[in-house]
């Protein structure tokens with residue numbers, strides 16, 4: 162029975178249902194009185210093979226799946242499976258995020274990613290429309306981000322805005338007087354310069370984007386499975402580098418998925434694994450042996466992604482630390498906007514950052530040693546807004562062998578080993 166169940170992936174769904182009811186009829190005719198459910202429902206199991214297995218069904222995993230299917234050469238040619246352990250997304254960063262988008266970064270790559278996302282979000286129904294489904298409404302609220310700089314940081318702000326404008330973002334600089342005129346409720350003490358986004362900034366509903374992506378992916382033939390990736394089966398090959406250094410290259414050929422509420426696991430053969438496990442992506446990397454070599458070597462270099470920023474509350478649970486707000490956040494708010502002195506907190510929630518402790522920028526593309534693991538993680542506080550462009554970049558890398566639209570080479574894994582930070586001055 163287990164074997165019969167596992168052939169689901171190879172038959173069309175309609176064929177399979179037909180076969181099951183035929184077999185049930187036969188059993189009933191031979192053994193009257195036997196319950197018809199002797200064949201267990203196996204629709205929750207992943208297929209035996211999938212060309213690509215995506216670990217994590219948050220916005221980044223779904224975006225990679227979307228672009229793989231959209232850009233594949235032959236329609237229906239690539240099997241893509243998304244494995245998500247919690248379909249309620251109770252702890253996923255995507256659903257717990259604020260949904261903000263802005264272009265006020267210092268790195269051209271980050272600006273380009275967020276500009277592309279703004280266009281993707283504005284035209285969401287051109288990308289994610291599904292026949293017979295109502296159009297998506299992302300509840301986009303246009304509202305510019307306002308950044309303030311002291312005398313010490315004013316020159317850096319000016320040069321950032323120059324880059325932002327060169328890349329096509331609509332951002333303006335404001336003197337303290339201009340700032341006071343536009344926003345009279347702000348205390349401008351200590352402010353030397355401000356920058357303000359005039360277009361493509363604001364916030365939107367992350368759940369709607371997640372839902373739209375899932376719905377579109379189902380229509381594109383992407384498989385979903387609720388389960389936890391617990392193990393990779395790999396094969397290794399030793400290679401000599403041009404510097405006469407022996408390195409071991411690994412390739413994952415099987416992903417083990419532990420099924421929900423069960424000790425059972427299902428192996429899925431695959432060619433490519435995408436690590437899109439957000440705050441948990443370092444654990445997924447470690448499962449593939451990443452970071453498990455001698456310190457100082459590429460093999461020993463960990464994926465530096467953790468579930469929180471330094472000095473933030475303990476990430477052991479998602480309880481709100483009200484003292485943190487009271488002591489660390491509120492004083493700054495009240496100083497800058499005196500009206501906030503009398504604010505009353507009405508609701509609060511907590512979420513995990515997919516926080517890259519090395520340089521707070523995303524990690525994109527393949528691992529140099531585990532050659533078929535690709536990353537789409539580590540975006541810290543800006544992963545939601547950059548997901549559309551990142552998914553496209555990872556898909557390009559897989560399908561074309563290089564980044565085609567936005568060159569995200571500064572976000573490759575190698576930088577952790579080389580100690581070369583990709584410095585972004587405006588991490589929010």
Ligand SMILES: Cc1cc2nc3c(=O)[nH]c(=O)nc-3n(C[C@H](O)[C@H](O)[C@H](O)COP(=O)(O)OP(=O)(O)OC[C@H]3O[C@@H](n4cnc5c(N)ncnc54)[C@H](O)[C@@H]3O)c2cc1C
Nearest residue numbers: 217219220221254255258259261390439512543544545546
């Ligand atoms: C409070 C808060 C505010 C934020 N505000 C913004 C903002 O304004 N703008 C912005 O752009 N970004 C914001 N972010 C950041 C943004 O939410 C994240 O960068 C982004 O959602 C990351 O998406 P993801 O798909 O990588 O991760 P997630 O959404 O966390 O998805 C990862 C998924 O992987 C699954 N998973 C993990 N391990 C396994 C496993 N072993 N097997 C199977 N599944 C697994 C998890 O269940 C999870 O659903 C905010 C984050 C927080 C917490």
